[in-house]
Each structure stands twice: as structure tokens, then as C-alpha cells.
Amino acid sequence: MYCKKCGAELPQDAVFCPQCGTSVGGGKAPRENFKKNLYRSSRNKMISGVCGGIAEYFGIDPTLVRLGLVLLTALGGAGVLAYIILAIVVPSDEA
């Protein structure tokens, strides 16, 4: 492949042109190698990101996860325990 801006020849997996630094769209999308793992989310974060991480993992609304946890807590406190365990066990997605 070639750089669209300066025409330099680029390696197949190039993300940026080494000549002019232009971002080359032809490379592999970073998400292509994305492995689905449960992480505490740094994007959908209220307390530790556990609810957001679970929501991202299952592709659901983080609010629903939080609501479920609140209901669990209201029904006997299991939600708090589950939350604490998850906050400890599940790694953060922050590098």
C-alpha cells in the first residue's frame, strides 16, 4: 500500500506513514484483535467501573446493571458483596 498524502510505500500493517506521519486507514483496525474480556470500565464508571464493565461485556445499558445490583442489595445485601468481589477480582481496562 502507499501513503495517500506523500505516496511513500508503506508496510502492509502500517498505521502511520513514516515519511509524513499521516494516519493510513488501510491498516488493521485496532478492534479487530479485540478479545472480549470482562474488565472494569474506565468509560462507564460510577464507583469502580464494575457495572460499566459488565454492561460492556454483555452489550447492555450500564444503568440496567446498576439497577440489578441495587435490587440485589435491597433483597438481602448480596449485591454489595458481589460488587466488592467483582471490584477486587475484575481487572481494570486502564493500561
Ligand SMILES: [Zn+2]
Ligand atoms: Zn506519507
